[in-house]
Amino acid sequence: DAGVIQSPRHEVTEMGQEVTLRCKPISGHNSLFWYRQTMMRGLELLIYFNNNVPIDDSGMPEDRFSAKMPNASFSTLKIQPSEPRDSAVYFCASSLLGARGLAGGSSSYEQYFGPGTRLTVT
């Protein structure tokens, strides 16, 4: 299995531009998570999906952030317009969770993280 795939790995953009980050979860996983990591705030959960449905987006910082999961194998996180304070590493993670978020299968409760996208907004 290729693991969680994220693209691009690095993104440098100017303030005000739209940024789209992409994620392909591990095949068969039904839960997907978007995180942001900075030195100051650590790893923050932005939003998560279960069976392609957004369950909790309370971690999304502002309306400038939006996420979609049109099918089981693809998700996007969009920032429009981007600002310098959005500079961070954005991780996507996937997991296999049953109803109510309980573990499904053996050793499937942990989250598998993608390599991350390092975003720099100038």
Added chain:
Amino acid sequence: GQNIDQPTEMTATEGAIVQINCTYQTSGFNGLFWYQQHAGEAPTFLSYNVLDGLEEKGRFSSFLSRSKGYSYLLLKELQMKDSASYLCAVKTGGFKTIFGAGTRLFVKA
């Protein structure tokens, strides 16, 4: 509110044993994870505790006391490659997992 506390940094010597502590106060508890994250890389899963007690996995062990809201990760026979950040994370219920800020471990020769 949700609160997970762990030391910011620790230093230990190659071959020694180090214990990284984590205390948590969360609304709901459905298990505690430890992840390892090397600089510039993604977090990777180390251990999961949902019942009180010690779980051993090779050189790494993890302990949980739910009544005290406390866990620790024990690393034995430290190697230089163990230099990394160690993240304590609590599954609060449902699908949500909250991460601590991480403990940066420096292993010196």
